[in-house]
Amino acid sequence: IAGITQAPTSQILAAGRRMTLRCTQDMRHNAMYWYRQDLGLGLRLIHYSNTAGTTGKGEVPDGYSVSRANTDDFPLTLASAVPSQTSVYFCASTASPGTGELFFGEGSRLTVL
């Protein structure tokens, strides 16, 4: 089934540890995004990539980094996790940035203790 796969689905992590959330899509979409969703704050954009080889910062990029080596993969790395990064992380992609449907992965629930 075509779509977006995120891993892990859930993770508990000690503060200070490094963590990479994986995201793979098989729809050949050029644009990919990472959002975090927190109760009362909605979905907030962390980083985006409009094409392989390019990335940009969203609303809440601090403490996160991304890479886009190819069209399909868009990993999100927390270099040194802090408790405020406890959240549900959604990876998304679209064929047409700004105008096309945004497809979401199932989410990764991260708890930083």
Add this chain to the structure above:
Amino acid sequence: QKEVEQNSGPLSVPEGAIASLNCTYSDRGSQSFFWYRQYSGKSPELIMFIYSNGDKEDGRFTAQLNKASQYVSLLIRDSQPSDSATYLCAVNGLDSGYALNFGKGTSLLVTP
């Protein structure tokens, strides 16, 4: 950061009634508007999109856009208990790679 505002709710309507969900946005340059539905513990899924002023209907759903008032709404006719979810309004941004800016969502509860 451009603002997308929604009432958080919960909005409670009886089964069979019309549910009206509202959203305002701050960026006059926005051109694309979306409504996503999110069930608890699940990822958002697209319900409707609208680009032009006026109404757009799809089954029981109608999206309404008024760019002059910077207002977009979603009407759900003949509401069903299965419509109980959080509804997210999203507007395309003019920065951040045209990524969608989301409102915080309105929780809808349809009671039998």
